Amino acid sequence: MGQLKDICITELEGDAPVDVVEILVKPGETVEVDQPLATLETDKALVEFPSPHAGLVGKIHVQPGDQMVQGDALLALELAALAPDAEPSTLEEAKPPELHESTQSSESVPAPPGTIPRAYASPAMYRYARELGVSLERVQGSGRGLRVLKEDIEQHVRTRLQSSSAPSASAPAPLPDFSKYGDTEEEPLTRIQRLTAENLLSAWQSIPHVTHFERADVTALEAYRTQLAEEAKSQGLRLTPPIFVIKALAGALAEFPRFNASYDAANGCIVLKKFFHIGIAVDTPHGLLVPVLRDVDKKTLAEVAVEVADLGQRARERKLRPDEMGGASMTVTSLGHIGGQAFTPIINPPEVAILGLSRMIVRTGSSPQEASRQNFLPLSLSYDHRVINGAEAARFCLHLKVILEDIWKLVLG
Known part of the structure; x- marks a missing residue:
């Protein structure tokens, strides 16, 4: 029996929760690396979350309609056994690091308390992020497999500096009670509409x-x-x-x-x-x-x-x-x-x-x-x-x- 591992949601932009729209696999099903496991709804679009490992699907921890954040476990996966003659360097390059594990190498940036996963990046990028005082887990990668690149870290720094220098918006004033003038109805904004409103105002x-x-x-x-x-x-x-x-x-x-x-x-x-x-x-x-x-x-x-x-x-x-x-x-x-x-x-x-x-x-x-x-x-x-x-x-x-x-x-x- 192979190692049983929880597959956690990673590589999301920001800390906002995402909705589980569809589970694309079933318990007992064999999956390959990069095979989609679930469809998630983010602030911008529907995205398919790929499997970082090959193996056999075990228990599924969520169902459609649930919400998840960075580090939440999606399902358990019994990892496929690796060939004994596989080269460690090749294997390390072929798959992302185990983002949900709490242990970190000496090259990694300490993660904030909680469940924020370890970022998919090279040791050199961890060193560069540490020099700039950046938590790499907060950086959105743009490389292959969403690997964090040097440009991603620099763009993250610029964005943070710009947002910190911008004047802070005061809390919105509450609306008057329009119901005293007649019938009213509240229509909730979609996730995309809320994000668009915030971006346009900014x-x-x-x-x-x-x-x-x-x-x-x-x-x-x-x-x-x-x-x-x-x-x-x-x-x-x-x-x-x-x-x-x-x-x-x-x-x-x-x-x-x-x-x-x-x-x-x-x-x-x-x-x-x-x-x-x-x-x-x-x-x-x-x-x-x-x-x-x-x-x-x-x-x-x-x-x-x-x-x-x-x-x-x-x-x-x-x-x-x-x-x-x-x-x-x-x-x-x-x-x-x-x-x-x-x-x-x-x-x-x-x-x-x-x-x-x-x-x-x-x-x-x-x-x-x-x-x-x-x-x-x-x-x-x-x-x-x-x-x-x-x-x-x-x-x-x-x-x-x-x-x-x-x-x-x-x-x-």
């Missing part, structure tokens, strides 16, 4: 927002889009105006690198990014989600359309992975399918700008010779005034406008 209070408004004459773009509509539809594609804007935005970011940046208050610098990832704000029944489309500069319009549709659908179904919701250069949010002429979108930190799209404006006129029709796309660019000044924002919008108005510049790059 962004609005900590970033000096300015919004620049512009209109692009997309008459030629609309004619080209209409021309491709039938062919695209036959291939299952929807070439909506935001698809063209996302592609054009990658070109504008390459020309104006300060818009593809983050403000590092902790180190007194601006971090310029060399990649072009565009966040896409998606309105879902559960709240606002922002999946990220990677390497837009390397993709065709058709590829952008396919990936935008896929990300949007999975966002509405709450099937996005955590690694699909971070690292954007800039976010695009569109109200064009609803209405409005302009609005002030709130920046999604740590980005320094966000682009809003409103409903297309159609102008028609007539002359004795022929009727004319023009299409104008309203653009609303909110930017962080600590990083970008008004003149730079005006030039950026003008450059984006030129790309959108010259369809061949957009198509041919």
Whole structure:
């Protein structure tokens, strides 16, 4: 009989509890390394928790509907016996450390009292975290298997410094009793709605927002889009105006690198990014989600359309992975399918700008010779005034406008 081991929930972002949505294995079932054991609902998405070991499932400690936090035991697993000739160094690299055990090596950072698990990181990263006074168990890893990297530790330090320097929000004032005026009903916020509200308030209070408004004459773009509509539809594609804007935005970011940046208050610098990832704000029944489309500069319009549709659908179904919701250069949010002429979108930190799209404006006129029709796309660019000044924002919008108005510049790059 192999060693019996409790498999504990690890690698969660923060200390907030998560909901158990579904148990994906049964007692007596054999599982492999990285095989999903359960589906959990976090603040951002539904995620599958993988098995760190191979073995035989024993007792399952939770059921759907329960809540769990870092370090809670999910199930017991009878570990598969290791081959006697397996090399220890290879085995250690192949699987995460036993995060739920209370014993720690001399290289590890002492964990706070309680059940916070040991982080998945190399001894060098534990030493680096100790030098900075960081509890590695609090750091969200971005490496393979969510391994904590040096960049993760540094980003954690920056975030903590920024949050500690921000003015503390006072407790919200209680509302009056509206029931004395008539019937009322309380509608609880979803987890995502609560998180979105907190993030938007923090962004609005900590970033000096300015919004620049512009209109692009997309008459030629609309004619080209209409021309491709039938062919695209036959291939299952929807070439909506935001698809063209996302592609054009990658070109504008390459020309104006300060818009593809983050403000590092902790180190007194601006971090310029060399990649072009565009966040896409998606309105879902559960709240606002922002999946990220990677390497837009390397993709065709058709590829952008396919990936935008896929990300949007999975966002509405709450099937996005955590690694699909971070690292954007800039976010695009569109109200064009609803209405409005302009609005002030709130920046999604740590980005320094966000682009809003409103409903297309159609102008028609007539002359004795022929009727004319023009299409104008309203653009609303909110930017962080600590990083970008008004003149730079005006030039950026003008450059984006030129790309959108010259369809061949957009198509041919």
